[in-house]
Amino acid sequence: MTTREEFRGGTHMHVKKWFVAGVLMCALVLAGCQQSNVSDAAAGQAQETQTEQETPTDQKTQEEQPKNTVLRLAGGDTGLPNPFRHHPRGPGMAKMQLLYDSLLEKNEEGLIPWLAADWKMSEDGKVITFSLVEGAVWHDGEPLTAEDVVFTYEYYQKHPPVSNSLMADGGYIIESVKAPDSKTVQMTVRQPSATHLANIGFMRILPKHIWETVEDPAAYEGEDAVVGSGPFVMDSYNPQQGTYRFLAFQDYWGANPRVAAIEWVPVSDAVLAFENNEISLINASTDVLARYENQPDFTIDSKHSFHNYRLMMNMERRSEFQAIELRQALAYAIDREGLIEKVERGSGAIGSMGYIPEANKWYNPNVKQYDYDIEKAKALIGEASHTFSLIIGNDPKEVRIAELMKIDLDQVGITLNIESVDSKSRDEAVQKENYELALINTGGLGGDPDYLRVTYADEQATGLASTIPGYANEAINRLATVQRTEMDEAKRKELIDQLQEMIAEEVPMILLYGAVDNHLYRPAEYDGWMYRYDHNKTDHNKLSYLERNDQ
Secondary structure (H helix, E strand, O other): OOOHHHHOOOOOOOOOOOOOOOOOOHHHHHHHHHOOOOOHHHHHHHHHHHHOOOOOOOOOOHHHOOEEEEEEEEOOOOEOOOOOOEOOOHHHHHHHHHHOOEOEEEOOOOEEEOOEEEEEEOOOOOEEEEEEOOOOEOOOOOEOOHHHHHHHHHHHHHOOOOOOOOEEOOEEOEEEEEEEEOOEEEEEEOOOOOOHHHHHHOOEOOOHHHHOOOOOHHHOOOOOOOOOOOOEEEEEEEOOOOEEEEEEOOOOOOOOEOEEEEEEEOOOOHHHHHHOOOOOEEEOOHHHHOOOOOOOOOEEEEEEOOOEEEEEEOOOOOHHHHOHHHHHHHHHHOOHHHHHHHHHOOOEEEOOOOOOOOOOOOOOOOOOOOOOOHHHHHHHHOOOOEEEEEEEOOOHHHHHHHHHHHHHHHOOOEEEEEEEOOHHHHHHHHHOOOOOEEEEEEOOOOOOOOHHHHHHOOOOOOOOOOOOOOOOOHHHHHHHHHHHOOOOHHHHHHHHHHHHHHHHHHOOEEEEEEEEEEEEEOOOOOOOOOOEOOEOOHHHOHHHHEOOOOO
16 A cells, blocks of 8 residues: 555645635636746746735745646636536546545555545455544635545535445445544445445545535535635636636645646647647647657657547437347447548557456456458348437547448448537437437546446446446346455456456447547656556646655
8 A cells, every 4th residue: 555655745734715716817818828838927927826825824945835837738618626516527527636635546556545544444344444634624724624524425425426436226335424533534335345445535525614504516606616625726717718727725735736837728729739838738649749759858658548439329219229139230330440540540449349448457358359340230230221310529530430430331221310519518418318329438447347337237327428228138237236246356357357248249339449648748848747547648637736755
């Protein structure tokens, strides 16, 4: 286990009041977009904002101060960054996690201590006891105590957050939670599970003194709606422009922020904005990389994505998809290698019909394969013909994928009527199950394989693209339930392998491919980017913005 001392950049117990600032003014955004480098003016502006606050009596030393770096990233509205109002995709979740801490965090290897300095589990796996760190405070200066933790988990039971890992089999996984003292939290779960520690530890903690009187958190508009205990505070947010400005929290209890501020700014062309030094990082396409390769001023860090384009079938809306022959025919009829070549210029990986990608240690290479085979598809369909509507987002890649799939499926008597809408509308259609076929690109495939249960066997799941309307398989349901409570990893791996093989045979969802992420940045400007073991978007990872002593 990684200890607190190995990771922390120091504990700071200063107390000061911090109030959320108003909406970022358009002039400030435009000025920020025109900055070519991390300028003295920008750093000074961040410092000026900080010094306007109440000054603690014992200042940090110069060595402890965050660098005067202002990172700028491509913007876009991803919702108010609190646990109840951020958008469900990664960018919204990532911003929220910079403001709100959890009991545990994740680094490259696994779970690490965070608000919980350490923890222990009872022999029967039903009781987890967390010991909290000293000196943690909320952004408004109030101390963080075990009461806040108890309150959070009880509040989430009544008011589930956007990203909710505390439900399983239609019920709350926690049976009871109590605080024996101000620094100890004891949680009793309904039944032991290999997933409970991560699911409980990674949930964001709420300040009781703010939320205990809020009856509808999804509608709450108070200026303290983004007060967390994380390493950054929100200085401004403009939903119309999709801009955010976060400042380093100077009284943060743990690892020091490495930057003075993070700004998400509007850009019409991310590559051009990067070339003009308007943003600090991009995920570059393969045709852009050539101009930056072998140049010492730039770093290219490529990782297989834990995202995947997938074709979703609504079996309630169109009963034809209940036939396994049609589902398998669709899988054979789509040239997935061709999609990678034509859309990604060869930079990608075929999706596994067992759902877990090759980059995940739980991947089973022996699942049923669906190589492009028009004749097999025709044999499965026979003389039948079908017409389906396909809803997609308006991203150019999605449009191109849909066009290529339409050509492929025409060959086997399946006609696609493509409806392109903005991505937010497509996501809403998927969540509300208002579609026949849907093309969507979502992530989360690097995590614990219990997501197989959530996706294929949990009717109560609410995450984006995590349910298949009208699909049920009792054998998959049983196996998915058993694997969750198997504490022996080797035995659980056998169960997960079986589950992947069953899912690949059934093919309730068609996994098309995952692109390779090519993160491009200037190391002289900032070199703190890192990856979590279960997530390959470097700018979404909290530890990317913090000093680290565990390396």
